[in-house]
Amino acid sequence: MNPVIEARDLRFQYDDGTVALRGVDFRLYPGETVAVFGANGSGKTTFVLHLNGLLEGQGSVEVCGLPVAKQNLAKIRQKVGIVFQDSDDQLFMPTVLEDVTFGPLNLGLTPEAAFERAHRALHQVGIDEAAAKAPYHLSAGQKKRVAIAGILAMEPEILVLDEPTTFLDPPGQHALAELLRGLPQAKLLVTHDVEFAAALADRAVFFEKGRIAGEGTVAQVIERFGWSRAVIPSTG
Amino acid sequence: MHIPDGFLSTPVWAALDVAAAPAAAAMTRLAQRGFDEKRVPLLGVMGAFVFAAQMINFPVGAGTSGHLVGGALLAMSLGPAAASVVMTAILAIQALVFQDGGILALGANVFNMAIGGVLAGYLPYHLWGAGRGRRVAVFLGGFLSVLVAAVLALAELQLSGIAMPAALLGVSLGLFVVSAVLEGAITLAVFQAMETLHPDFVRQPAGNRSRTLGGLGLAAVLLAVVGVWFASASPDGLERLAENLGIAGRAKAFLPTPLAGYQAGFIQAAWLRKAAAGLTGLALIYAACALFGRWLAPSRQRSA
Amino acid sequence: MHHVVLEQWSRGQSFLHARDARAKIPAVLGFLILVATAPAHFEPLALICFLLLIAGLAAARLPVMAALRRAGVVLPFCAAFAAISFLAGEPRRALSLLEKSYLSALAVLLLVGTTPMPQLLRGLDSLGAPRFLLMVAQFLYRYLFVISEQAQHMRMAGRCRGGLAGRRARFRAAAGALAVLFSRSYERAEKIHRSMLSRGFDGRIPVLAAAGFQALDAAFLAAWLSVCLLLRSAA
Numbered sequence: 076m077n078p079v080i081e082a083r084d085l086r087f088q089y090d091d092g093t094v095a096l097r098g099v100d101f102r103l104y105p106g107e108t109v110a111v112f113g114a115n116g117s118g119k120t121t122f123v124l125h126l127n128g129l130l131e132g133q134g135s136v137e138v139c140g141l142p143v144a145k146q147n148l149a150k151i152r153q154k155v156g157i158v159f160q161d162s163d164d165q166l167f168m169p170t171v172l173e174d175v176t177f178g179p180l181n182l183g184l185t186p187e188a189a190f191e192r193a194h195r196a197l198h199q200v201g202i203d204e205a206a207a208k209a210p211y212h213l214s215a216g217q218k219k220r221v222a223i224a225g226i227l228a229m230e231p232e233i234l235v236l237d238e239p240t241t242f243l244d245p246p247g248q249h250a251l252a253e254l255l256r257g258l259p260q261a262k263l264l265v266t267h268d269v270e271f272a273a274a275l276a277d278r279a280v281f282f283e284k285g286r287i288a289g290e291g292t293v294a295q296v297i298e299r300f301g302w303s304r305a306v307i308p309s310t311g
Numbered sequence: 312m313h314i315p316d317g318f319l320s321t322p323v324w325a326a327l328d329v330a331a332a333p334a335a336a337a338m339t340r341l342a343q344r345g346f347d348e349k350r351v352p353l354l355g356v357m358g359a360f361v362f363a364a365q366m367i368n369f370p371v372g373a374g375t376s377g378h379l380v381g382g383a384l385l386a387m388s389l390g391p392a393a394a395s396v397v398m399t400a401i402l403a404i405q406a407l408v409f410q411d412g413g414i415l416a417l418g419a420n421v422f423n424m425a426i427g428g429v430l431a432g433y434l435p436y437h438l439w440g441a442g443r444g445r446r447v448a449v450f451l452g453g454f455l456s457v458l459v460a461a462v463l464a465l466a467e468l469q470l471s472g473i474a475m476p477a478a479l480l481g482v483s484l485g486l487f488v489v490s491a492v493l494e495g496a497i498t499l500a501v502f503q504a505m506e507t508l509h510p511d512f513v514r515q516p517a518g519n520r521s522r523t524l525g526g527l528g529l530a531a532v533l534l535a536v537v538g539v540w541f542a543s544a545s546p547d548g549l550e551r552l553a554e555n556l557g558i559a560g561r562a563k564a565f566l567p568t569p570l571a572g573y574q575a576g577f578i579q580a581a582w583l584r585k586a587a588a589g590l591t592g593l594a595l596i597y598a599a600c601a602l603f604g605r606w607l608a609p610s611r612q613r614s615a
Numbered sequence: 616m617h618h619v620v621l622e623q624w625s626r627g628q629s630f631l632h633a634r635d636a637r638a639k640i641p642a643v644l645g646f647l648i649l650v651a652t653a654p655a656h657f658e659p660l661a662l663i664c665f666l667l668l669i670a671g672l673a674a675a676r677l678p679v680m681a682a683l684r685r686a687g688v689v690l691p692f693c694a695a696f697a698a699i700s701f702l703a704g705e706p707r708r709a710l711s712l713l714e715k716s717y718l719s720a721l722a723v724l725l726l727v728g729t730t731p732m733p734q735l736l737r738g739l740d741s742l743g744a745p746r747f748l749l750m751v752a753q754f755l756y757r758y759l760f761v762i763s764e765q766a767q768h769m770r771m772a773g774r775c776r777g778g779l780a781g782r783r784a785r786f787r788a789a790a791g792a793l794a795v796l797f798s799r800s801y802e803r804a805e806k807i808h809r810s811m812l813s814r815g816f817d818g819r820i821p822v823l824a825a826a827g828f829q830a831l832d833a834a835f836l837a838a839w840l841s842v843c844l845l846l847r848s849a850a
């Protein structure tokens with residue numbers, strides 16, 4: 076099976092000289108869910124920003140066989156849906172419905188088709204009733220759902236979520252896990268939440284100083300890198 | 312100073328609306344051109360920043376405190392055109408949502424703060440921001456941005472016939488100077504802190520010193536000087552001034568006779584005349600906006 | 616916060632809420648011009664205008680007393696100038712300043728209290744205001760809350776730490792806080808831009824077409840402007 080994302084020897088340095096990635100090799104296969112662990116500042120977010128060409132480093136990234144390069148960006152951004160850590164960054168339109176239709180309209184859909192997709196996506200994340208609301212009136216969990224709906228409405232083949240559980244209370248985390256479990260896309264979960272990852276991920280990778288220092292099952296990675304506060308109960 | 316509705320006389324607010332609309336449109340166009348056009352969010356968030364900055368108090372002494380107004384600081388970081396757009400958006404939101412400043416008076420407020428204040432606030436930085444006098448230039452920018460805006464507003468109020476005794480005028484000018492000094496000090500302090508945090512946050516004025524920009528800034532300052540002169544001459548508003556200068560008489564003489572007769576007939580009722588003036592003003596504003604909208608159309612396609 | 620309350624008001628349901636922004640904006644402009652061009656002594660007219668606005672508030676099912684209080688924010692500023700005019704021997708002008716600015720503020724409040732901001736901006740867009748400016752205003756309004764919250768946190772943090780420091784040190788600290796707030800706002804804008812690009816943004820923000828301008832909207836506008844003209848001619 077061909078990977079949907081393939082990164083080879085990816086390196087990146089920020090303008091101020093910070094070297095954030097020092098040769099990342101990574102593959103994501105169709106339908107699988109991979110958790111990404113790593114300390115603060117180890118380069119996880121930087122890596123994610125390369126997956127749809129928001130940052131461009133050395134080395135190569137391919138999405139569904141297409142190299143991430145200027146001429147492919149429009150296609151790639153349709154295939155890779157990134158849900159950012161802070162939903163406020165993502166919900167910039169005045170109402171929920173307008174926000175969720177933002178992506179589909181940019182894809183060139185007619186307003187009718189965009190509305191239909193938006194309603195379907197809002198239904199999928201379970202908050203149809205919020206369509207007319209302004210984003211700032213939503214709770215953190217609702218905002219996260221709308222942010223995900225905004226991505227789902229673009230019908231991406233790959234879902235990337237950067238720290239999706241921050242700001243969510245335990246029931247919110249549980250609901251999010253249920254929601255993600257039901258989605259068929261290949262998923263990349265960047266998270267510090269070990270239980271959340273254990274509940275969803277087939278496999279995990281561990282970032283250390285801009286490299287992938289190890290991979291395996293979630294339990295293996297956690298054990299090898301001592302990556303938990305206490306004992307690791309699985310939420311089954 | 313945000314002028315509410317009901318303060319300015321009709322000719323004053325209408326004229327300023329007519330003047331501010333194309334000026335704001337031109338600034339918008341410049342901001343779109345000079346700036347990475349995909350940065351609508353940056354200007355919007357910076358507007359929110361200026362709003363929120365008012366919650367941070369700067370101790371002045373004697374138990375009082377002041378806060379940043381921001382026009383000059385924005386001009387020195389985003390550039391004068393972008394700063395002008397941000398300030399215009401702020402004034403519009405303040406008028407609509409916070410009842411701070413009027414709607415008919417929006418043109419006046421935009422003219423004073425978003426155009427005059429911003430241009431005057433950028434002028435010193437434009438001239439000396441690259442050299443050794445940088446700190447002085449930054450301070451002076453903050454100072455001028457507030458003083459020019461306040462004096463313009465004062466002059467407009469006087470033009471509208473809100474008489475102010477000479478003693479009070481002196482006091483209010485004094486207050487303006489104090490708050491202008493405060494804005495200068497705050498602008499300088501924040502500017503330096505910003506530059507330490509990240510040198511890219513402030514513009515380097517050296518490379519692109521355009522004559523037009525300097526000229527416009529100078530014009531704003533001069534206008535304010537005229538405003539002070541005018542306010543201290545303390546005439547009782549536009550009508551008295553026109554009378555004194557004999558403009559009214561001459562204007563009547565120039566009016567062609569048919570219109571004079573017409574005036575006697577149809578436009579007899581004073582209210583109708585005023586309403587007509589108001590409507591004409593609105594129509595002019597609308598036409599100006601529409602024209603500039605057309606003019607903006609190509610860039611609007613790309614960036615809006 | 617103020618705009619949150621207004622936001623709630625504007626999402627209500629009533630005849631006025633249902634009217635198109637493109638009808639309400641000129642209606643309010645007409646009213647403002649009526650008030651602005653009224654002669655200095657227009658107490659009966661002012662009273663009628665006031666009652667008209669109260670009727671509007673009631674029709675919109677907005678809390679009348681709260682709205683009256685809110686419009687009062689213009690009064691302190693006006694009172695200062697009214698006092699000046701009064702001392703200068705123009706009591707009439709003093710009174711009319713207060714009346715005119717208060718009525719105008721109340722009218723704008725009625726407009727904003729019955730029209731959600733997106734609709735208002737869209738209305739201004741179709742009436743020809745520069746779209747770039749409106750987009751900036753839209754983002755400003757959207758992130759007002761987010762950035763204010765950050766400022767609030769900083770203020771509290773500042774209070775916790777800087778209670779005893781001298782004035783100069785506190786001045787510096789406030790400047791530092793603003794610089795940090797600037798930098799956070801900058802980062803915020805960068806992240807928003809990224810998330811826009813991720814969803815296929817190509818420099819054009821799609822604007823959904825406003826719903827149709829109905830006959831009822833036209834009738835409302837015509838009736839309202841007629842009332843304004845009528846009142847004006849009676850003054």
Ligand SMILES: Nc1ncnc2c1ncn2[C@@H]1O[C@H](COP(=O)(O)OP(=O)(O)OP(=O)(O)O)[C@@H](O)[C@H]1O
Nearest residue numbers: 089091093095113114115116117118119120121122
């Ligand atoms: N815009 C930027 N400019 C300069 N350096 C940056 C920038 N963004 C991130 N960095 C630096 O790059 C490195 C990697 O950051 P990144 O955000 O990718 O880490 P992360 O693994 O996502 O961390 P976290 O768990 O805290 O989210 C860090 O050292 C960080 O300070």
Ligand SMILES: [Mg+2]
Nearest residue numbers: 119120121237
């Ligand atoms: Mg991160």
